[in-house]
Amino acid sequence: MLENYQKYLNFIDSKLTKFFNSQKPYIQCRKGCSKCCKMAQIPTSRIEMVYLLNGFLNSADAKTQDTVSKNIQNILSLRESVNNKKEFRYNCPFLIDDNCSAYPYRGIICRAFGLMTQNTDGKISVPFCCFEGLNYANVLDLQTHKVSEKKVKNREFPEEPLGFNVSYEYLTDKDFEDTFQFKFGEKRPLIEWFIDKKL
Ligand code: SF4
Numbered sequence: 001m002l003e004n005y006q007k008y009l010n011f012i013d014s015k016l017t018k019f020f021n022s023q024k025p026y027i028q029c030r031k032g033c034s035k036c037c038k039m040a041q042i043p044t045s046r047i048e049m050v051y052l053l054n055g056f057l058n059s060a061d062a063k064t065q066d067t068v069s070k071n072i073q074n075i076l077s078l079r080e081s082v083n084n085k086k087e088f089r090y091n092c093p094f095l096i097d098d099n100c101s102a103y104p105y106r107g108i109i110c111r112a113f114g115l116m117t118q119n120t121d122g123k124i125s126v127p128f129c130c131f132e133g134l135n136y137a138n139v140l141d142l143q144t145h146k147v148s149e150k151k152v153k154n155r156e157f158p159e160e161p162l163g164f165n166v167s168y169e170y171l172t173d174k175d176f177e178d179t180f181q182f183k184f185g186e187k188r189p190l191i192e193w194f195i196d197k198k199l
C-alpha cells in the first residue's frame, strides 16, 4: 500500500512543482520560513501518518527523535488544558529550529500550502501568509483581499497569478485512491494520531 501511496505522491509532487514554478513571481517560500507549520491543525490521513512516521523513524538521528517526542508530549499536555479541543492549534511537533525534521515524508497539505487555491465551486483564496507580506502579497489588494489587476499590470509580471485546485479535500479525493490503489483512511489533526496511538 505504501508503494502505491508513493506513486501518488510522485504524481502530485510533479504537478505541484509545475504549479509553484509557474507562480515564482508571487512566491516567497524558502528554507527556514515556517509560519505555515505553526498554530495550525495539519489535517493528516492514516496513510500520510504511517508514511511520515516510517520515514522519520528510519532517517532521523536519536537526538532529533527525542526532540520530536518531547514536542509531542508538550503539545498533548497543552491540549489537555484547553476546553475547545476541536479548535486546538499548535506548532507542528516535527518542526525543529524552524525546519521540518521529516521534510521528505511530510504530509499532503504541507506540500501544497502556499499556492493560491481555486476550489471546485470556483472560489479563489490566497494563503494566509499573503497577509503577512509573503506569498502573493505583492499583488494583493488589501481592501478586497483579492488579487489586484492594477498591481499585476503595474509590476509587469509575465503571467497573471493563478488559483489551483489544491485543497486538502481535492488532493485526498477518492478518485486518487481508485487510480493509485490505496486508501487514505481516517483523517485527523496530526497531533491526534498520538493520543491513542491507533496507527
Ligand atoms: S507558504 Fe508562506 S509561510 Fe509557508 S513557507 Fe511559503 S511563504 Fe512561508
Ligand code: SF4
Pocket: 036, 037, 042, 092, 093, 094, 095, 099, 100, 101, 102, 103, 106, 107, 110
Ligand atoms: S510535517 Fe514538516 S512541513 Fe508539515 S507542518 Fe510539520 S514541520 Fe511543517
